[in-house]
Amino acid sequence: MSNTSGKVSSVLVPASFSRDMLSLDDRKSTVGFPKGAGAMVGEGVLLTLGDDEGSSRSEVGLPNALRSLFDSVFLFFLSIGVRRFFFWATEVIVDLEEEAPGVKKPLGFSDKLVETKVTQSERLETKVSSNELAPMSGKIHNNFNGWGVTIYDALDTMWIMGLTEYFEEAVKVIGEASYTTKPKQYVPFFETIIRHLGGLLSAYALSKDPILLQQADRMGEMLLPAFNSESGLPAYAISTRTNATRGGWTGNTLWAEALSNQLEYKYLAHITGKPEYFEKAERCMQLMYEANVTDGIFPTQWNTKTGAPSNNKFSVGAFADSAHEYLLKQWLMTSRSETKIKDLYLNASKSIIEHLLYITPNREMLYVTDADMLKPSPPKPNASPESPRTTTQGATSTPSSIPSGTFEHLSCFLPGLLALGVQTLDLPESEKEIHSWAAEGLAYSCWLTYADMKTGLGPDVMSMKMYPKNEDGLWLPRVEKWKQQGRSGRPPGLREPGAASEKAGRDYTIYNRSYLLRPEALESFYIMWRTTGNPVWRERGWTIFQAIEKYAKTEIGYASIVDVDKSSTKAPVKDEMPSYFLAETLKYLYLLFTDEEIIPLDRTKGIRWIHVPFETFLEHKPPVPTLQPQQGQSPKINSFLRFPEDEYVLSMSLRDPTDRREMPANTNVYVTANCIRGVKKVTPSDWRSYMISCNPDIIFSLSDIPFTTPPYSQKRLTKSIERSALWLAHMLHSGPDSTSTPSNVFVQMVGGASAPARTTFAESLVEVLHGKEADAIQPRKCLDEGVAGYVFDMVPLRLAIEGVQGLSPNHSTIVSLIQASLLVLPPNKPRLVTSARGPHEMLLLIREVGIDLFDTYWAQRAANIGVALDFSFPAPIVTGKRDLGHNLYDTKYTRDFTSMMGNHDKDSAGICLCAACSPYSTPSPEIIRHSSMDEPDKHRDSSDSPNPPYTKAFLHHLLHTHEMSAHSLLAMHNITVMDAFFAGIRGLISHNSASIFEAEIRRFFETYMEDTDDMSRMEPKVFERAEKAWGEVELLRGKGRIARETERVKAESAVAANEVLKKEMEEKGAEGAVNVPLASNGEVMM
Structure with a gap:
């Protein structure tokens, strides 16, 4: 990210923006979800959701980046090997009753025809005893362990086609499965992984049915000993009774067998929080990274003992096919971040094309x-150095x-x-x-x-x-x-x-x-x-x-x-x-x-929504940077900040939403903002011109939100409502052309801690205007028609509640005030909350008031005080309570060489793939020596996968030495955790009822409840401990603003005491009162 502004925060989108909401009939009570946004962007317009009868739809032009954001955020489509469709946090609609609009089909094609054929087969294959059907005789072939392979393999097909009855029947059968084997029976590892385990995982990723996760975890654990070879390559078959393994007909491990488990086991690690799944699979990848292969060519057979290639045959057929697929799709599974995997795929593809x-x-x-x-023959001594590919003696390189x-x-x-x-x-x-x-x-x-x-x-x-x-x-x-x-x-x-x-x-x-x-x-x-x-x-x-x-x-x-x-x-x-x-x-x-x-192929990137407070630019004259227009288009602030326009959605507000400092009062003609060199004043006309010049994707309108000490009088609240509505109207004022009228305006909801006042402001947005007021905003009839979304800033809201009640605001009060703002507003526009206090509060706001967007204030605040977040949603299936994170100031992490999302007991919430945690990235030797990672430690296991690039011990060291890089690494990690948290919410809401979502919220609270001291504040204990430790470190080092402030106050007090003493001595006529000796710290020396 660019640090041009100094205050850049990424805004993430949780589950409410789900395409599946289209089928919820405006989220009516029959479904159980609160009314909220759930918008889907079409070709250039924001299509807001109405009822199925076709209610009015607001049309707001949106840029391509925002279109992608609202359309299908964090959609992750993967095809596992040659056996499986695999969806991670996906959002899918399958409606067999309606043909997809605008799809040109071959003459005579009918969705019903395909549905009928599949339904006939699925009905046959959801019997308890089914393995593989003999379609002529009607018998059952007892293939692949006798575990009902067809049911498992076809689970996701049933789900995608909307065959709910058969899917539920199959899940019931799977829930009763025991996975028994005969005494001397060996289970083929490769086939069981791609058919049974892959089937369970893909169906779980789509449905989030806990039975599927439970059985996948059970099966994954049963098969895991197959990796217990000397090299770590999996055996051909395993006895689930004794954990004994058996080799295949070649005596080696086929390349397809070696790698066609990566997506399954790494996803299983992600959803169960069991790092051993990741580590066993990753050990195979390490062999690929270290292998001595020629020109990127991976042979078809590998020595199971040594982990080295054992033949020189190269193929994309039966012995190697799915291994090639797993290379590209592993890279996609890491949000396109792991370059080592990508390089393996590119080198292998290059060799396939060449050879x-x-x-x-x-x-x-x-x-x-x-x-x-x-293999290339070595060049002769007199070979020409000018020809790297062919020598003068005919030897090839x-x-x-x-x-x-x-x-x-x-x-x-x-x-x-x-x-x-x-x-x-x-x-x-x-x-x-x-x-x-x-x-x-x-x-x-x-x-x-x-x-x-x-x-x-x-x-x-x-x-x-x-x-x-x-x-x-x-x-x-x-x-x-x-x-x-x-x-x-x-x-x-x-x-x-x-x-x-x-x-x-x-x-x-x-x-x-x-x-x-x-x-x-x-x-x-x-x-x-x-x-x-x-x-x-x-x-x-x-x-x-x-x-x-x-x-x-x-x-x-x-x-x-x-x-x-x-x-x-x-x-x-x-x-x-x-x-x-x-x-x-x-x-x-x-x-x-x-x-x-239904299943977009190109929605594999995470959200890149960047929020930039404009107050930093106010330090410059003029405050708006010089922007260069591009080929007839309006200039955009994205290019100035080096955020690619097609990848990032950029929003701007005047003030930093996370700034807790009191600000001077606003007036009718200007708004105040805290800047580095003091307070600046901005008029509504200035703000409008700045935003037209910067042309961000989303604009926060000016709102008269009091930042002074509450309580606020009714007169002050009324003035706040009138000013905010007036400034919004000024922002929406119709210009001589479309480019002079800002679009995509988000309005900050005002009204303090008064529910009637908040409803009054909302009513002013939907009130039909007349006369000059109406002419100024044509063709809109009311202010809300120019509003793209609503913002609820939690910092001033909590301050207002504390001022009225004299207590920390409880959750029910916050919810009731937000609901008061939403009573008269349309339910189909995005709702953004800034400065939420942790995942508990976020989950409740999603459930109770349909909040769609959250910023990363909480994750970044955690990074500032040395907390590495470690949680997931849905919560892992574990016993006991868990912390939401790790206070890395704590001395217990001095010798903890695990990643930020993991510990010695291996009960982390999952595997983090951020650049700070990923085992694919290797730190420099200087970092390793600096963090003392080269010293032996009794907790280290030599059989584990390679160390993460940055461990808890190293971050602990950086924090205690006051290194700013610690907070940057923690922010990188924490935002990744929040990203996965929101993806989990979206995946659950997309394909489940409100009751399942509610059950998972309860389980999350039960798992992480111990970490929250007062549910009225939603503030985790780990924050209190970290803030205390952070303060102690600052004081002990004698550095930082706390230490400087303490010394300054101490010195000022000493000078004041000296002045008083001098005055008293002068009044008494004492000699030498003027030259009172002072110590170096400013205290009077007596």
């Missing part, structure tokens, strides 16, 4: 194959490959992965171009293998025709040659030859003629449609769906096809229906034809 992408000689089909990689020519259906996930990377990574244009072409060409080849077949369904494995010289078929050199020759036509591999029969020549032979109901091609078609917008991918998906219906459908399910190129009208089928058919194949088909906003 594994080929084209066929006749049809120029682009395909990806396996290859044996030959980059690896060469021997391709197999095999093209697997499993590899058809790759075009979707590359397209997702183009969508989410900030790639250079040249790389983006290559990745996009590779995605498109590979996706088309996958489609062609379907279109070529007589059934319209793709074979499982093909052997592609190759050039006599392997290197002649490499795709990338051909693309570079095409570029050099002027880019005529489409790039090689993207020229889209038509379908061909076997006689006409397809450039491949079929190796495995089966269609196993696999999802990979449809997965890529879905992502290609979503990232390119090209409807051809929908059309191709629809064609495949029709072929599935024609050839795979049975009376009770869908069967795999034996030979996809048979000429008969009914191809022979296998009596098997894998669980992934419901978990993925039908899910991707469903999503391919539903509203594209």
Whole structure:
């Protein structure tokens, strides 16, 4: 963040802004949520929620950044491996009764058709005994432990499709599961993770059903000993009875097995607060970081004992497919913050494109194959240093490959992965171009293998025709040659030859003629449609769906096809229906034809809303910085502060909402603001011109909020209401053009501690104006039509209540006063609270008055006094009470080398991925030595994952040495914790009833109640302890404002006493009274 203003605070958005609120019918009492905002931004207008009959909607033009903020904040979409959709704090609407508006569907398509097919299959698969259905005989295949794999694998599909009845039935069955095994039975780790555990976690992330979390935690703990190898790589199978492990047929760990657990276990650590889940999975990633691989190429087999590669085969097929996906999606799961993971993905993708992408000689089909990689031979002594890639003796310095020519259906996930990377990574244009072409060409080849077949369904494995010289078929050199020759036509591999029969020549032979109901091609078609917008991918998906219906459908399910190129009208089928058919194949088909906003792919960034108090700029003359307009657009303050306009929403108020100092009284003509060099006065005309010049995304109107000592008289409250309304009208005054009229104005609600006064001010906002007053704000009829949201500043509100009651304000009083302001206002505009006192108060304000926005005042205040926050919502399933954070001034943290969100007992609220806590970031050696982390400690466990970059011990040291960096690191961490807290609220509200939300609030209070001494104040005890410790450190060091103030008062008192003594001595006529000796501290020496 820029520190230009010195007072910059980020505003975060909690759960109320949920797209799912559209289905709550204006949050009426039948649902149980309070009326509040819950707005969703459409194309350029703020669409406020009315009832289902279509009530009036306010239209307020909003910038792109704010549109993203209100639309689907913190939406996190992930596809786990090749087996799973995975949603983290997501907001989804699925309504099968209405077709998505504006969606062009293929001729004859019907949502009901897909729904019917899925419903038939789901009904069959939600039986207690179901594992995998035999769709011809009706028998049950007891695959994958006998734990009912289809129920688990299809859970999220049921939820996304709105099949509530079947979902609830499945959850009931899962809640009764015991996960027993026979005495000598071993559970396959990889398959159980991606089907059972992944199914539980994805369904929990969507529904927040505690049964799913309980069973996921139980299963995760049962499978965890699979990581207990010498290297930390997971074993092929584990006995859940004895924790004994068994290796697979290769004797090694396949790369897909090594990494296809990262998202599941790291998310499980996040929601249970158990770091051991994270640490075991992360140990596998550390092996990847440290591996001695060539040119970013990860081989398919790894030695389970040493953790080193054990072969030189590179593939994106059966032994490695999902590992590639987990690289990109882990990076996305960390809010795009962990560069090490991103680099692994980029290096691996680069190697795939360079070494594994080929084209066929006749049809120029682009395909990806396996290859044996030959390590580069060392250069001869007389090798030329001018040629790093080829030496004069012919020795190569980059690896060469021997391709197999095999093209697997499993590899058809790759075009979707590359397209997702183009969508989410900030790639250079040249790389983006290559990745996009590779995605498109590979996706088309996958489609062609379907279109070529007589059934319209793709074979499982093909052997592609190759050039006599392997290197002649490499795709990338051909693309570079095409570029050099002027880019005529489409790039090689993207020229889209038509379908061909076997006689006409397809450039491949079929190796495995089966269609196993696999999802990979449809997965890529879905992502290609979503990232390119090209409807051809929908059309191709629809064609495949029709072929599935024609050839795979049975009376009770869908069967795999034996030979996809048979000429008969009914191809022979296998009596098997894998669980992934419901978990993925039908899910991707469903999503391919539903509203594209159901699961946005591009909402993976956190909120970046920055609030800047303008009072800092008042020190300068003129106060408004010089802003450069950009290509016909109004200049924006964002560019001056170096906040990218398309990523940050920037709001401005005159005063810092967190400033507790008393301010001189306002007058009818100006407002006062505290600045570094004293008090400044700002007129409403000045404020309006400043805001037009700065053009922030949101403007706080001037409000006459008293900051002097209460109580306030009725006359003062009346004056406050009149001035605030008058100044708002001045801000909304219609100018000669649209650019001279500020938009997106948030009004600060006034009225002090008087409920009638607060209601009076609200009524003045909705009162229809007449005459000159109405002319001044045209075309609006009342002030509220120009208001985008409402602000409740808790600092002056608490001061007002204390002045009236003489006591600390209790929560019920605060709620009643806020409700008094909202009585006559529309329920569909955002409500922002500044300076809330902790998560308890925030939860109650969300529940009782529908507050939508909070600032990070509390998190930053905690950082200022040395508190590292450590809590989550929903609260972890644990026994006993917990603190909301750690007072790092406490001496018990002197030797605590854990991260700020964790401790020796491993009962932290979760895993924090901020830059100060993340184990991916490594501090410099100087920091390690400075913090004494190199000294041995009895609490340290050598088997744990690498140390976090900044530990509690190091932060404790920084605080006691008065280093400002401690507070910066704490602020970084605390805001991340609040971010996750709000995401948890949104995820719970989005898909649950008010009763579940209420139950989770109670559980949060029970878990963290001990940390709150007086629920009327909502102030945690950890703050009192930290503030006391902070003060003691300041005094002991003799530095800081407390020490300086104490010394100043002491010196002034000594001088005053000296003056009194001198005067008394003069009056008595004493000699030498003028020269009274003083000590160095100013005291009289007697």
